[in-house]
Amino acid sequence: MPSKTRREGARNVADRAALPLVSVVVVNYRGVEDTLTCLRALRTDLDYPSDRLDIICVDNASGDGSAERLRAEPGVRLVEAPANLGFAGGCNLGVEHAKGQVLAFLNNDARPHRNWASAAVAVLAADRTVGAVAGKVLDWDGKKIDFVDGGLAWYGAGYKLHGGQRDDGSHDSPKDVLFGTGSSLFVRAEVFRALGGFDERFFMFYEDVDLGWRMNLRGWRVRFEPRSIAYHRHHASMSTVDNSREAYLLERNALAALYKNVEDETLAKALPAALALTVRRATARGEVDPEQLEITRRPDGPDLSGPVELPRITLAGMLAIDRFVEMLPSLKASREVEQAARRRSDRDLLPLMRNAMERASPEIPYLLAHDALVETLGVDEVYGRPRKIMVITADSISKKMAGPAIRAWNMAEVLGREHEVRLVTLNRHCEPPEAPFPVRYIPPAKMHEQTPWADVIVLQGHVLEMLPWLKTSEQILVCDVYDPMHLEQLEQGKDLDAGQRAHVVDVVTTVLSNQLERGDFFLCASERQRHLWLGHLGAIGRLTPLLYDADPTVRSLLAVSPFGLSAKPAERTGPGLRAGVDGIGEDDKVVLWAGGVYSWFDPLTLVHAVDRLRHKRSDVKLCFLGMRHPNPDVPEMDMATQTRRLAERLDIVGRHVFFNEGWVPYHERQNWLLDANCGVTTHYEHVETTFAFRTRTLDYLWAGLPIITTDGDAFADMVRTEGLGLVVPAEDPRALADALEKVLYDTEFAARCVDNIAVVRERFTWEQVLAPLVEFCRNPQPAADRRTGAPAPSVLPVGVSQRVRRDIGLVKEYLEAGGAAEVAKRASGRLRRLVRERLRGR
Template sequence: MSEGVTQPSVSVVVVNYRGVEDTLTCLRALRTELDYPAERLQLVCVDNNSGDGSAERLSAEPGVTFVQAPDNLGFAGGCNLGVQHATGEVLAFLNNDARPHADWVAAAVETLRAQPTVGAVASKVLDWDGKLIDFVDGGLTWFGMGYKRFAGQPDDGSHDVARDVLFGTGSALFVRAKLFRELDGFDERFFMFYEDVDLGWRLNLRGWRVRYEPKSVAYHRHHASMSDVDSSREYFLLERNALAAMYKNLSDETLAKAMPAAMALAVRRATARGNVDATQLEITKRPADRAQDAEPVAVPRETLAGLLAIDQFVELLPSLAESRKAEQAARVRTDADLIPLMRKAMEPAYPLERYLAAHEALVDAFGLDEPFGRPRRVLVITGDALSEQMAGPAIRAWHMAETLAGEHDVRLVSTNKRCDPPAATFPVTQSTVRGLLDHVDWADVIVLQGHVLEMVQSLKHPRSPKIVVCDVYDPMHLELLEQAKGGNDEKRAKDVVGVTNVLNNQLKRGDFFLCASDRQRHFWLGHLAAIGRLTPQVYDADPTTRSLIAEVPFGLPAKPAQRTAPAIKGVVGGISPQDKVIVWGGGVYNWFDPLTLVHAVDRLRARHDDVRLFFMGMRHPNPEVPDMGIAGRTRSLAARLGLAGTHVFFNEQWVPYADRQNWLLDGDCGVTTHFEHVETTFAFRTRVLDYLWAGLPIVTTDGDSFADLIRREELGVVVPPEDPHELSAALERVLYDEEFADGCRERIAVVRERFTWDVVLAPLVEFCRSPRPAADRLVAAGPLVREEPLGAVGTLRRDIGLVREYLTAGGPAELARRAAGRVIRLTRG
C-alpha cells in the first residue's frame, strides 16, 4: 500500500442469523488480520433477529457498528440495512462464515481506484482451507440461473488473472457505495440467492464493469447458514429468483422468447428432480375404481418447490414490473453485449435425462439461439446527401455503415432531403427530424456527425442510455472562420459561436470520438479538457485516452482504382490524350487557394503548352451548400489570364462517387493548395486520399497533416503557401520528370495500404464490439475518496509535511516567512 496516499474508507457489512460463533470469528479476523488502515475501516454487523442470544454477544464486540434487524430480512435485506449505517466510500460484503486474507480489502480497493469504470470487485473465494475453489468466475444460463464456474476444483493457479465477470458472489464482494445506493442495493424480494447475480447483471447493463480480482481473497465455509434447512426450500428460492432476475433484466425482445420457455423448463426441472410421473393424470391411465382415482397424489417437496416458485413469481409480478421499467430505462448495454460474460448461456445446468430432452426441445421451439446472439444495432446518421454524387461526410458515413454491417445490424440514415443512394447491403433511408426518434429508439449504438445531435434533443440528456459515437473529423468552426469571411460581421460572429456550441454539445455527450489525424486528436483533447471531460475517472480508466478519442482518418477502397471508361483525356473538349492533366479532386471552398494554382499554371504553360488543370467539382452535391466566393474568383482569374477552356477547365457539377476513379486515372498528378491559417493546421484533405488511391503523385501546400505525410514518405512535392513560382516548379517536376514521378507512384502503392477503410475504421469496429459509456458518464461516477476535515491528527501531519517542504525549498528563512504569513491569515480570519 502506497504511503502517504489517502485510502478510501471501507465499510464491511456482515449479516448474522443464528451463526454467532462464525460471525465472531469473521469480525475478529476483519479487525486484526487486514492490511488496511484501521481508521479507514468500519465494521457493520447486522443481526437478522436471530432470537438466540446472538445480538447480546455481537453488540458487545468492540470496534463494531451493531445493527439489530426487526425481523429476518434475509441476506439481501440484512445487507441493505447494514448499508444504511455504513459511512464508507466503498462497501464490502462478507459472509459471516467467511474470513478475509490480509490483502482482501487492499487489493479490491486498488482495483476500484485504478479502474474508474469498475463498479464492483468480485473476490477470489476459496474453501476454508484455501485448497478448493468456491468462486473465481460466474456463469448465467438463458433461464436466469447463475452458477459458480469451477466450484469444487483445486486452486491450481490457473485462475490468478483478473477479468471482467457478470457478477461476483455476495459472500465476498466490493461495490462503490454511491453506485450501490443509486441501484437501491440488493433486491430484497430475493431474500437470498441470486441477489448478487441480479446486482451484477444490473451493473453491467448500466455500463459498469464487475471485475474479478484474484489478489482479493476470502475463505468460506460453503452454505454454513443453510446447513439445517431442507434442500427444497433452497430450490424454491433458486427457481423463483431466477425468474425474477431474468424478468427484470432481459430486454423486451429477448424476454418474449425466453420467459415462457424458462417457466416451462422450470416445471420440467421440478418433475424430473422429484422423479414424478408426468403422465399419471392422462385419461388413458385412470383406474377402474373411481374412488381410487379421487385419492390425493403424492408430490415430492423437490417438485413442489418448482411449482410454488412459479406461483410466487406471479405474486411478485406487479412490483417486479415497476423494477423492470427502471432497469430497462437505465440500461446502456444490450443482451448481446453480455453474452460473453454469461460464459455458456445455453448450458442446460442439470444432468437429468427428461430435463435435458425438454431443454433441447424448448431451445428449438422458441428459437433461443437467436436472441442470445442478436446482432448489435448500430445507427449511422449523416446530414449530408446520400446519392451517386456524395461529398466527404456522406462518403465517410457510407463506409462506416458498410464496414460495421459485417458484424452488426446497421442502418444508414440521412436527414438531407436528397437521398437517392446507390445499392447497398444495408438499409439506407432518409428521415425527417421527427422520424429520427424511431431510428434512435431502435439502435444500441449511434454514430453521428455534423449537426445531427441537435436534431435529437433526447440524446443530449446525460442520463440517456444510448451509446453515442461522435465523428468530429470536420472542425466546422474552424472552417466557418474562413467560409464566412467577407460577409456580415455580426452574423459571422454569431454563426461561429453557434457551430462551436454544436461541437461542444457533442463533446459533452459523446461516449467515443473519432478524429482524422494526430493533430486533430491533440486539438480535440484540448477541447475536451476545456469543457471538463478529461476527468480523473476518464484518465485513470485509460491514460492514453484512446478509448475516448481515436484517430479514424478518411479511407480508401481496398482495391486500387480501376478504369472503366475515359473521363477527361479525349473526352473534355480542349484536352487531348497526350496532354498532362493536373487534377483538383474536390470542391472549391474559401479555405483553399486555387488562385495561386491558376497563376502557377499560367507560368508553367509558357514552358509546357500541353499542361491542363481540371477542377473535378465546382458545385457541391448537397444542395444546402451554396457556391462560395472563391469559386467565382477562380473562374474570373482563369478567364482574365486567357486560360479558361484552353489550360484550365471546370466541371460545373460533381463527379459521381462510383465513377470518380475514371476522372482521377486520367490525371497525371493531384494537387491541393490552401492558405496558411488555423483551418489548414487541423484539416484533413480527403481529396489527397483519392490521389493515393489512383496512384497520382501529389503537389500540396505546406501546413496540414498530409503535407507532413507527403514530405516524409516522398509521395510528391510540398510547397510554401501562396508561392506561384515554387508551385509551378513542383508541378513541372511531377509532370515531366518521369523518374521522379515513377518513384512517387511506387511509394504511394505502399502507403495507401495504411488507409483502406477496413484499416482506418478498426478503432470504431473494436468499440462497437463492446460499446460502453465513457467513464465519466456512468451513473454514480465520481471520486472514490471524499475530501474530509483533517481533524487534529490530520492537521498535525499536514503541518509537519509543510515544514519539511519549506525547509527543503529555502531553509529556516523560508520557513519563518511562510509561518508569519499563516499567522497573519489566521488573525484576519
C-alpha cells in the same frame, strides 16, 4: 539513351533478385491430364520470373502411370508419395522438398492467371503481419465465382460466400479473411512450418479452413487479394466419389477443427450442440423416420424386428461422429498446442466468420433443431447477437456524394459486416445507390420514433442539435468529429460582417462542445486533430479524474480514424476527363483538382502557377473536378467565383484551365482520376490548415497519382516523409510551377512516387481506418463518466450565454436553407446588438 537502358536493365535484374523464391506445390491423384495443363501454365504463363519459381508435383500413389508422365515434364520436381496421403498429406510432403521463402498451393485442376504469383507476393512483401494470401478463384471460363470470401459456422463448418455467382467485379476489394481455399493459396514458409502445415488427419476438406483459423488465432492475417486469380475445374478430383464420402469428411473435419480451435467457454456450449446437430443433419438429409423406434408405435405398423435401411448420407453423419471420438486423444494434444499459442480471442475472430449463426442447410427438421439447440444451449450467448447500429448524417446521399455522406456510407458498410446497420440521412435529397444495408431519408421530426431501435448511434456534424433528445438519452453515442467545423467557419465566414461572423463561429463551436460533452466515443482524422480535441475536452471539463483513471491515454474515448479509401485500387469503368472535356488530349499532362472549391483552399495560386508553366510547357492542363456541390442546399462559395474570374482574366479557360461545372458521381470519379498525371491541393497558411485532413488527397492515393500539396497540414508531412510527391510553400506560384514541372515531366521521379503510394495506400483502406470504430462497437460501453453512479455531464459547457443556447435552434435552418450566410441573414438584427453589447464590455 544507351546508359539509361543499361541503368534500367540493372535495376530490373536487382528487382528480380530481390523477389522471394516461390515453391509451388501441386498434388496429383489420377488426374494427370489436368495436372500437366496446370504445370505447363505455371512454367509458361506467369509474369513471375521463372528462375524465382520452384515447381513441385506430388503424385499421391496414383498407380495409373501418372508418375512416369509427370517425371518427364521439364522444369518440375516430382515427389512420389508412398500411398494416397490426401490433399493435406500430399501438400505437406511437397513442402518437405520446398526451397522457397513463400509456399504456393494450386489444385491440379486449376490454372493460374498471369499475375497469380506476382500479385500475392506483393501483398506479403508490403505487410509483415500477413501470413497468407488467399487468391480469387473463378470457374474455368472465368465467368463465375468459386472463391472470393469464406465464412465459418459456429459448429466448425466452413463455406464459400458468393460461390456460383457471376463475377461482376463487386467482390474485388482486398480484405482480411479467416481462411483461403487450398486450391489457390500462398503462405510464408516459416509460418506454415511453425503451424505444422495442414492437419493430415483431415485427409481432404477443411484442411485449408483449419490452417487459416489457426493462423488467425496466432495473430497472423490471411489476406484476400483479388488480383491473384486462378481458374478451377471445381472438384474434378472428386468426380468419382459419391457425396456420402464427402459428407463424412466434411462432418468429421468440422468437429475436429471446432474442437482444436475454440476457447474453453465456447467449446463447452458449442461442442454438445454441434454433435447433436450432426445427427439431426444426417437424419434430415436421409429423410429417416425419426419415430420408427418409438415404443408407442402400433404392432399393425411395419415390421420392427428386421434390419433397418439407412441411407448412406445418414450413415456419413453417424460415422463422422464415431471417427471424431476415435481422433479425440490426438486432437486433445493439438488443442493444447493451439490454445497455448493463441493471440486472438474467439470474439476477435467473429467478424472473419462473417455469419457465425449461418444454418447452412435447408431441411426443415434440421432448421428447427438448429434454432432449438442454439437457444437452449446458449450458443448465441457465446458468439453474440448482432448489435443494432444507426449511422446518421445530415448530408445528401445519392450517386453524387460529398465527404460527410461518403464517410457515413462506408461506416455503415464496414459495421454492417458484423452488425445490423441502418444508414439514415436527415437531408431530403436522398437517392442512394444500391447498398447491402437499409438507407432511408427520415425528417428530423420523425426521428424520435426511430432512434430507440439502435443500441449504438453514430452521428456527425449538426445531427445532435437536430435530434436534441439524444443529449439526455441512455443510448451509446459515437460522435464523428473528423471535421473541425468551427475552424472552417473562421475562413468561410469572412464575407459576413463582424457580428454575423462571430455568431456563426459561436453556434458551430457550441455544436461541437455539445457533442464532446455528451459522446461516449469520438473519432477524429489525425494525431494533430486529436491534440485539438483533447484541448477542447479539457477546456469544457470533460477530462475528469474519473475518465483519466479509467484510461490515462484517453484513447478509449478519443481515437484517430481518418478518412479512408476503397481497398480495391482504382480501375477504369468508363470514359474519363480526356474523353469528356473538350481541349484535353490524350498526350496532355493533366493536373487534377479533385473536389470542391471552398474558401479555405487556395486555387488562385495554382491557376497562377499553371499560367507560368504553360509558357514553357504548352501541354499542361489543369482540371477542376467539381465546381457545384452535390448537396443542392450548399451554395457556391466566393472562392469558386474568384477562381473562374482569374482564369478568364489570364485567358487560359478552355486552353489550360478547365472547370467541370457539375460534380462527378462518386462511383465514376476513378475514371477522371486515372486520366490525370498528378493530383494537387493548395491552401493558405492558417489555423484551419493546421488541423485539416484533405480527403481529396486520399483519392490521389487511391488512383496512384503523385501529389503536390501546400505545406502546413498533416498530409504535407506524409507526402514529404513517405516520398509521395512534392510539398510547396503557401502562396508561391513559382515554387508550385517548378513542382508541377518536376512531377509531370520527370518520369523517374513520378515513378518512384507511384511505387511509394502503393505501399502507403494500404494504411488508408476503410477497413483499416475504421478499425477503432469497429473495435468499439464489438463491446460498446458508456464513457467512464457516464456509467451508473458517475455524475452526469452538463449538455452545454459552463459559461455559454442564454442567447447562444437559443441560437442553437437556428442550426436546422442553417443546414436546410443554405449555410452560414442564411443563418446570419435571418438573425442579423439581433446579432448586431449582441456585438455592440460585447464591444461595450457587457
